Amino acid sequence: MFDASPLNRRNARNEMLVRLLLGAMTGLLVLPVLLILGTLVYKGGPIISFEFLFTSPTNGMTAGGIFPALLGTIFLVLVALLASVPLGVAAAIYLSEYAPDNWFTRAINLAIINLAGVPSIVHALFGVGAFVIFFRFGTSILAASLTLAIMTLPVVIVATRESLQAVPQAFREACWNMGATRWQTIRRVVLPNAVSGILTGVILEVSRTAGETAPIMFTGAAFFLPFLPQSVFDQTMALSLHLFVVSTQVPGMPEELPFGVALVLICMVLAMNSLSIALRMYLRGRKRW
């Protein structure tokens, strides 16, 4: 029969204590945020209605809905995706399939890390200097979307590179042995096996792009517009900036309206992220290699 020695007992007790402590820390990290989200739902929930989502703000933005902002965010995200997805996928294909292991590739990787790490307001300054002034796009959807595209490019590159590298090398070798060129191999074998992984990255980018505020403040998003944008050279309202405006810039704002805007924005972002996570788990479940 095994009898616990004092040392065993002390170790077991310490183990329990550490476990409890770390568990409590994890809980303390997660709990306040859940409480905050609960408050958002509690205060903003009642105002959300069909009318709130699909009408324009009225009465100096203190009443009415958020439709132009919602639509503007969708526009901005779509144009940004058109620019960043092809470029990001190309970059990832280069890094995963072609790039030799040398200083130049390391420089590219470093540039990607830095692109992700540069403060969003610096991206905004770049957008103003490059797109608004130098390329003469003015403050427009185009300028704002290109700024967002460059800012979120690392998300696409990293996700795509990971899913390309997850395709086993043997698949490529088998294809090369049949006499296929590199590109034929990538198009017929590597990309079809990685496409869903790329999709999760794109969804993640949508979520990032939709929530960004600083990069679009001076490049194309307006506080308030009485009409919807007609082309990519018009300004637009955006949901994230709208939240900033209604919570700080407008006097006499009814208390629940900003909560409603925040709730819609956060639901949009979290829904996208959940979709991305769910897709990733589903794919991991049915992976054949």
Added chain:
Amino acid sequence: MPADPVGASKPRALQAADPAADFDRLNRDWYIDKAVQIAVFIGGISAIVFIIGIFVFISKEGFGFLLGEFSFKEFFLSPNWRPTSEGNPTYGILALIAGTASVTGLAMLVAIPFSLGAAVFIAEFASGKTREYLKVTVELLAAIPSVVWGFIGLAIMNPIIIQTFNVPIGLNVLNAGVILGLMAAPIMTSIAEDALKAVPDRYREAAEAMGATRWQVIYKVVLPAARNGLLGAVLLGVGRGFGETMAVLMATGHSINIPTSIFDSVRALTATIAAELGETAVGSDHYEALFTIGIFLFVVTFIINLTADLVVRGVRRG
């Protein structure tokens, strides 16, 4: 030896001397392949082009100020940021640096212990479903947009701080620090967890075979082995806090101040640009001074990210 009727054993390279075979090699597929290689290479260098482009364009806009009004001493050592003053505008960012530093510092005090603790718990203690749920939750928390965090600081934290500490204004270092800490913690947690996961299992098994308890394994073996990765996670968190814009704009109270307590309102470098760029005329000193702050932010975050990358790779000693 029997004849080889189809020439299958003849190496392909030997056929290249034959002009017909050479033509065969340079067919349409070969050109497409080359074209694609060039196209993806352009995609590959785009990241470098953009990083250089960012630096060039913000420098271009800030250049006039750097050559004219700019004085190194005033810019970094004067706490007076009065760009709109009639007659005698001053451009000192010391108070703004103090604002950014105090908020980021407090945020790290909140975020580092909790995120490292959570990372150890998720990577080493939690198992099965609990672990999956925690990882997904952390990932979702990292996705909350910064403007929403700013709004939370403004609408939820502000009244709580006023009530709890009986102070007149709840938009201060404490508010922004806690918000920024909650914001940075999920990202630091997942990077730190990756670093812990990267420690090979055989290290743990060897230590367990020597009779170490789980905590002893973590404390004596796993943490030292993952040291560089954890340090990288902390650095990336610092970079994140330093560059955060919307949340600090909304939660700090936005008054220029070198803080003496956590209940003082401050103003951050990033928030200053966000608040003032819209009101300045293109090409004015004020406008160019804001771009100069942008150059400073770019350079500092570049150094932080570079250091984090070197630390994670462990080439610091080399």
